[in-house]
Amino acid sequence: MLASSKQEVIPGMAEAKKERESREAAHASQTSTVISKLQKIYKSKVLPFEKRYNYAYFFSPALSDAEFLSKPQVMLVGQYSVGKTTFIKYLLGRDFPGQRIGPEPTTDRFTVVINGPEERTIPGNALSVHPSVPYRGLERFGVNFLNRFEGSVMPSSVLQKISLIDTPGILAGEKQRLERGYDFTSVVKWFAERADLIIVLFDAHKLDISDELKNAIDALKGHDEKIRCILNKADQIDRQRLMRVYGALLWSMGKVISTPEVLKVYVGSFWSEPLQNLENKDLFEAEENDLMNDLRMLPKQSAVRKINELVKRIRKARVLGYLISHLRAQMPSMMGKEKKQKQLIEDLPNQFRSVMKKYNLASGDFPDMEAFRDKLKECKFTEFKTLSTSLMADLDKVLSKDIPNLMDALPNENDSAEVLNMKFAAQNMEENHSEVPINISSHKFKNTGNAKLNPFGADEDDEEDYWALQDEAEFYRSRFRSLSPKNGFIDGETARNVLLESSLSKSQLRAIWNLSDIDRDGKLDFHEFALALYLADLAEQTGNVPDKLKREEVPPNKRSYIKDKSQA
The missing domain is CATH 1.10.268.20 (Topoisomerase; domain 3)
Structure with a gap:
């Protein structure tokens, strides 16, 4: 028996943890x-x-099963070069397939960013007939639109909870608008009806509402409760100019959206680069935290929205x-x-x-x-x-x-x-x-890092939240799901059958189980399962099972069970 016996459960912590996990499940x-x-x-x-x-003729097609079962969707709308695609990249903490970023109108299509086992893009014509995604209704907009519609698939803990919709940069000018080849406003309206949150982005140092943006915002009427505005790139102007731009935005939006309520406007710089002007860093950090909390809670509010x-x-x-x-x-x-x-x-x-x-x-x-x-x-x-x-x-x-x-x-x-x-x-x-695991960077605010606010995940300096196996764990997620977990867990017999597929001896597998079943409940959640497969792969490569886990190898949500702080 290896030294996993050093792991001791702190009295009272296990019961509280199990109660919380049971309640969430x-x-x-x-x-x-x-x-x-x-x-x-x-x-x-x-x-x-x-x-x-004939409701489908007068309004919209019948709802499909996929629309009821779909994850919450977040749609981003705004003129070109306001930072829509960069904002998605910031949320995900990495590039996504098919992204186009630049000062010119680079995003020329509607892109839905969804979770999947491997990185790839799916053409719009194929995506619109796929039974597992809620986009069949887009066929009504014709081939011209479907040729400018695509799916971006990638493994992501964020995309396991929500899907993101990147829209083309809205152009000023009738000629450019007509050359799209499809009714942009009608497509925006279709997505707005199905979105859980609609984020309208504005550039703080070139605030303008073009006619097409006004038409797009008009298409959002009736969904006022979903709309959030972002005044992006606000670190590029000083405090006095920011106050004036903020007031101008509220005045302009009040004319476009005829509602007595004031729209919620978040102010900040939503990308991973350091702030250019630290004068308002405390405000930007507070605003960013509020926005990310809105996003994190979407799955729990999804049923109410439906x-x-x-x-x-x-x-x-x-x-x-x-x-x-x-x-x-x-x-x-x-x-x-x-x-x-x-x-x-x-x-x-x-x-x-x-x-x-x-x-x-x-x-x-x-x-x-x-x-x-x-x-x-x-x-x-x-x-x-x-x-x-x-x-x-x-x-x-x-x-x-x-x-x-x-x-x-x-x-x-x-x-x-x-x-x-x-x-x-x-x-x-x-x-x-459960909540969306959004990790956004606070390093740009020149504070001590908070792993929950970092788009690239936690690092070794974020002692409470860093998990060294986070990236490897995503590759085991589809396998875990295929085992039909009950309330987020697989039992010991199911896990045993998976581990027996390796070439390891029973003594090695016993040691791996002792290291992986951290809370000693005889079953594995996803994090424990990923840890077990990681240890099995490591043992097959090196021939050894470690005596104990390094602190960064223990899932953050399991560290409360470990008494030996040198280990976790």
Whole structure:
């Protein structure tokens, strides 16, 4: 037996750690259960209504399974050279496949940055039909758009929790706008409906809102709660100019977005280079921490966002059903159908008011009148469906009963594991709804480094958070998932079968297990599993198993179990 017996569990720490891990696993399980139930409600009660009244034609295609099961998405919008692509690189801590960075308009396409086992790019035509990603609806924008759409795939702990959407730099000038070959504003609107967070970036030393940027921001209306603004490159101007630029940005955005609430604006320099001007470094650091906390919490808020978006969709569908059936009822049964249809289209404002008053509907739920009129011109009102009271009753029940029940079932941060498990039967899933492990650099602020704020991960100076095996661990993640972990763990028998695939002796494997099962619970979480495979690979190469782990080899979340501080 090797010297792993030196690892001693600190009394009380193990119990607290297990309780926290159990609560997080139950939190993830209940959130996934709620999303699964939401998906069933949509398919059984909402989708039949949408099909009857052709919701896909007037608004957007039916929701796919991938859209319900997708990770939270963050979309970045802004004029060219404001730092959108660099911001993504900063979050990930490294370059990503297909990135284009420069002072000129370098990003000429929509790029979704997603997690995968190996680095590669996927053409838009292939990505739009892939069943595991929620982008099938983009086919409606045609080949011209799909040729300027691509997926960037790479292994990343950040991308395991969220997906990032890089958009083309918005250009000033009608000629450049028309040469895109597709409706940029409509594509932005499509992504905005599905995004969990929309970040609009501005350059602090060349603040300008072009006509196309204004149109893009107009497309974000109705999603005000998702929008965050970033005043980037703020370290390039002094404090007085920054104050003036900040005020000008708030004034400009207030004119573009007609809302009584003030948009949240983060100020800073969002890349890894040192600040050019340290006059406002404390402000920039505080702002950056606030923004990163917003991003970290996205997975836990994802279920609420999906419920909220479905409620919006249902309210629009109800109004559409009332409008379609109302127009159908106005049509004559015999002669003069075309004339009557033309009159109804011209008299659309009065038809809207009539339906609104008759059914006591909110004006905000009605579609844009001009866009709706253009759609109606391509239809035959005599082919419209009459009002289905049973389908409408189903929608009303979803809003009045099903949705409130789902909201009550969502986990609360203060719930214990027992309370969470009482809300729904737990499912065997990984912690897909835990926080995003974003690591952003604070070295540029000339402070002592904080590993949680470093895009390149922690280093040896970050004693509490540095893990020497972080990069190697990512290569073992897909293997861990293939073992169907329960609540984020695999049992000893499953781990034994994996380790027996090596050429090591049982005594060596026993030593590896003793080193890896740090909390002595007889099972392995992902970090312990990655450590075990790393030690097995090391032993096959060198023929030896270490007597004890180096401090930097122990996963940071397991160091509280180790009494021997020289080891961890």
